Amino acid sequence: MSDNYTPQPEHKFTFGLWTVGNTGRDPFGGPVREPKSPAELVRLLGEVGAYGVNFHDNDLIPIDATPTERDQILKEFRKALSDTGLVVPMATTNLFGDPVFKDGAFTANDPKVRAYALQKTMNAIDLGVELGAKIYVFWGGREGTETDASKNPVDAIKRNREAMNFLCEYALDKKYDLKFALEAKPNEPRADIYNPTTGHMLAFIATLDHPEMVGVNPEVAHEHMAGINFMHGVAQAWEAGKLFHIDLNDQYPGRYDQDLRFGSRDLKAAFFLVKFLEDVGYAGSRHFDAHAYRTEDYEGVKDFARGCMRTYLILKEKAAQFSADEEIQALLAEINADDGSMATYFGKYSAEKAIALKAQSFDRAAIANRGLKYERLDQLTIDLLLGAR
Ligand code: GLT
Numbered sequence: 001m002s003d004n005y006t007p008q009p010e011h012k013f014t015f016g017l018w019t020v021g022n023t024g025r026d027p028f029g030g031p032v033r034e035p036k037s038p039a040e041l042v043r044l045l046g047e048v049g050a051y052g053v054n055f056h057d058n059d060l061i062p063i064d065a066t067p068t069e070r071d072q073i074l075k076e077f078r079k080a081l082s083d084t085g086l087v088v089p090m091a092t093t094n095l096f097g098d099p100v101f102k103d104g105a106f107t108a109n110d111p112k113v114r115a116y117a118l119q120k121t122m123n124a125i126d127l128g129v130e131l132g133a134k135i136y137v138f139w140g141g142r143e144g145t146e147t148d149a150s151k152n153p154v155d156a157i158k159r160n161r162e163a164m165n166f167l168c169e170y171a172l173d174k175k176y177d178l179k180f181a182l183e184a185k186p187n188e189p190r191a192d193i194y195n196p197t198t199g200h201m202l203a204f205i206a207t208l209d210h211p212e213m214v215g216v217n218p219e220v221a222h223e224h225m226a227g228i229n230f231m232h233g234v235a236q237a238w239e240a241g242k243l244f245h246i247d248l249n250d251q252y253p254g255r256y257d258q259d260l261r262f263g264s265r266d267l268k269a270a271f272f273l274v275k276f277l278e279d280v281g282y283a284g285s286r287h288f289d290a291h292a293y294r295t296e297d298y299e300g301v302k303d304f305a306r307g308c309m310r311t312y313l314i315l316k317e318k319a320a321q322f323s324a325d326e327e328i329q330a331l332l333a334e335i336n337a338d339d340g341s342m343a344t345y346f347g348k349y350s351a352e353k354a355i356a357l358k359a360q361s362f363d364r365a366a367i368a369n370r371g372l373k374y375e376r377l378d379q380l381t382i383d384l385l386l387g388a389r
Pocket residue numbers: 018056092093137138139183219247257289
């Protein structure tokens with residue numbers, strides 16, 4: 001049965017192989033689910049109605065696979081894609097799992113590690129493009145420190161920049177139709193990670209040789225770990241033309257990286273995020289970078305995946321309801337009322353404007369006396385979210 005909450009291809013819901021393939025291992029305990037092959041995971045995603053699947057090079061091809069094993073895995077993966085109709089919109093490199101990356105990849109102090117990271121990424125880009133990826137994510141989970149005695153952060157920034165410039169040139173040289181999306185995270189697995197927030201990433205991108213082909217991949221959990229408003233960061237990326245991809249999940253602030261089901265922790269923040277993405281017409285993947293609770297078997301993993309998409313679609317409906325709600329809209333119109341009397345002072349600077357504005361008198365007390373009705377507006381939003389309107 002199909003309803004408003006049934007995922008459709010146009011919703012662009014995607015999952016990483018590492019998300020539904022997560023076996024529940026954590027720092028305190030081993031796996032609780034048997035691993036599934038990439039092809040099996042594609043079929044699971046097909047069953048729950050996802051549009052696409054993303055992967056790290058080594059989610060698909062183990063780091064030590066032989067060429068024959070590689071061919072066999074790829075054959076089964078392609079077959080599963082064509083049987084289910086799933087596509088591969090994004091790919092990425094695992095630059096954090098292998099012990100060689102214990103001091104980072106592009107920012108490691110050992111030049112052999114830095115060179116190997118570039119080589120591994122070029123190969124992984126080839127693999128991703130071969131399977132159709134148009135977005136390539138860089139999450140530098142190990143690009144950080146435990147002790148700042150080990151590395152000058154300016155060196156780390158320069159090494160990171162050099163690597164990104166090299167890889168942009170590689171993609172251009174190969175004539176790949178590919179854009180890069182940089183994903184920030186403040187900490188974990190390193191004690192501190194460089195470029196810890198989406199805002200830092202945006203500033204870093206502006207310093208690259210090919211900023212036009214590099215954007216961001218903000219993740220809800222990562223900005224919540226930093227205790228900041230995720231939607232504001234997303235909006236800033238969007239306004240700068242840099243929202244190339246998004247990782248949706250949920251997270252309590254101030255804790256380890258929880259990667260909870262989308263909307264399961266802070267529904268109100270999730271609502272304003274969905275509302276933003278839908279209002280501006282964000283056309284990229286809605287990628288769920290989360291995993292099922294460790295308590296679950298694979299039926300629970302499907303419940304988790306279905307839940308992510310269902311919550312998104314319910315919130316999308318709530319966003320439309322917000323825009324159509326007469327009382328809410330009347331309040332917004334009142335709050336944003338503008339009699340035009342100040343228009344002459346805005347826009348581009350001129351000396352005349354500055355003189356006129358300096359001569360203008362303002363009744364501060366009268367202006368400040370006006371109540372802004374945000375309490376009522378917020379409660380109407382809450383009523384709407386709780387189904388009381
Ligand atoms: C890892 C991390 C995610 C990144 C993935 C891409 S891997 O699971 O926690 O946030 O998006 O490298």
